[in-house]
Amino acid sequence: xxxxxxxxxxxxxxxxxxxxxxxxxxxxxxxxxxxxxxxxxxxxxxxxxxxxxxxxxxxxxxxxxxxxxxxxxxxxxxxxxxxxxxxxxxxxxxxxxxxxxxxxxxxxxxxxxxxxxxxxxxx
Amino acid sequence: xxxxxxxxxxxxxxxxxxxxxxxxxxxxxxxxxxxxxxxxxxxxxxxxxxxxxxxxxxxxxxxxxxxxxxxxxxxxxxxxxxxxxxxxxxxxxxxxxxxxxxxxxxx
Numbered sequence: 593x594x595x596x597x598x599x600x601x602x603x604x605x606x607x608x609x610x611x612x613x614x615x616x617x618x619x620x621x622x623x624x625x626x627x628x629x630x631x632x633x634x635x636x637x638x639x640x641x642x643x644x645x646x647x648x649x650x651x652x653x654x655x656x657x658x659x660x661x662x663x664x665x666x667x668x669x670x671x672x673x674x675x676x677x678x679x680x681x682x683x684x685x686x687x688x689x690x691x692x693x694x695x696x697x698x699x700x701x702x703x704x705x706x707x708x709x710x711x712x713x714x715x
Numbered sequence: 716x717x718x719x720x721x722x723x724x725x726x727x728x729x730x731x732x733x734x735x736x737x738x739x740x741x742x743x744x745x746x747x748x749x750x751x752x753x754x755x756x757x758x759x760x761x762x763x764x765x766x767x768x769x770x771x772x773x774x775x776x777x778x779x780x781x782x783x784x785x786x787x788x789x790x791x792x793x794x795x796x797x798x799x800x801x802x803x804x805x806x807x808x809x810x811x812x813x814x815x816x817x818x819x820x821x822x
Contacts, residue, residue, distance in 0.1 A: 596758075637751075637759070637802055637813040651809050687758065693806070699747050699765065700806035705758040 594618040594704045596688050601709030608678050612709060614671040614688030619704075622646075622666035625695035627702060628673050630684035630711075640686070641673065642695035649696050656682075678713045685710050717741050717805050721814035727822040732793045736817045738786045738803035747807040750779055750788045753816075754799045762801075763788060795821075 600612040614626070628640040641662040642651045650662055661674040671688050686709055689702035718741035728734050738748065750763040761770045763779035766786060776791040790797055798821050803814040 636816040637753075637804075639811045639813070642809075642811075653810050689759075692764075696809055698745070698807050700811055701749055701761065701764040702751070702759070702804070703761050703764075703770065705760075707756070707758045 594690070596690065596704055596706035598686060598688055598706045598709035601686065601711045603712045603714065604678055605715050606679060606713055608713070609674070609676045610678065610711060612673040612675065612686055612711070614673075614706060616669045616671065616688075616690075619690070621664075621669040625691040625693065625700075626664060626671045627689045627691055627695070627700075628662060628671075629687045629689055629702070629705075630682075631687070631708075632681070632684040635684075638684075642691065642700075643671070644695045649694075651696055675711070678711075680713050683711060683713045716810055717744060717808060717812050719803055719805055719812050719814040721801075721803055721817050723817060724815065725818040725820065727820050728793055729822045730793050730795055734790045734793055734819065736788045736801055736803075736819075738781075738788070738814050740784045740786075740805055740807075743783045744805045744807035746782055747805060748779070748781065748786045749804040749806065750777075751802045751804060752797075752799045753802060759802070793819075 595617045597615045627642040659677045663672045690704040692701040693699045746766040751759045753759040767779045800816045
């Protein structure tokens with residue numbers, strides 16, 4: 593059974609940092625591109641970042657470029673999101689999602705998602 | 716960026732009703748359109764991919780159609796477990812973008 597479990601969320605002050613993790617199981621993690629998608633309170637889904645299976649290609653939404661860094665450790669079946677210079681509008685539930693297609697290619701399908709981890713940016 | 720506009724934003728319906736949700740892209744996205752169901756506090760669930768392909772394990776009352784810029788998700792006979800928020804998602808280009816969501820509520 594495919595499972596994605598996010599962790600690392602919490603309350604952080606504006607300008608602070610946080611590192612999210614996503615532990616994957618039930619599939620060959622090293623074969624899949626992975627994504628981070630977020631949902632701000634009362635808002636819809638927003639794609640944040642994606643990374644190909646071997647970390648060769650990485651993509652970011654303009655809203656987080658230069659502040660967030662996606663990474664993965666295929667030996668540990670884990671995906672990460674390092675979030676720096678956090679702002680109030682980064683407050684959201686952050687989901688990791690598996691992609692059937694190579695990140696950056698047309699036709700992405702987010703076929704499995706975790707339940708999310710809440711990040712709250714507030715003073 | 717490609718803008719995705721869903722309509723309606725919310726919808727009240729009864730068990731057994733046929734429901735259609737539409738999604739319009741600001742430019743052509745070929746057939747690169749997916750639909751997800753999302754219930755509060757849970758992981759989003761893939762329903763339909765590439766416009767009309769039913770994800771494994773998803774009931775056949777869900778179907779999708781469209782091409783180019785206009786797409787629809789249809790639920791043929793609403794069941795109690797279908798009350799949720801539905802999102803379309805274009806994967807024609809990066810950044811991938813989602814519609815704003817359609818909240819389906821019980822009448």
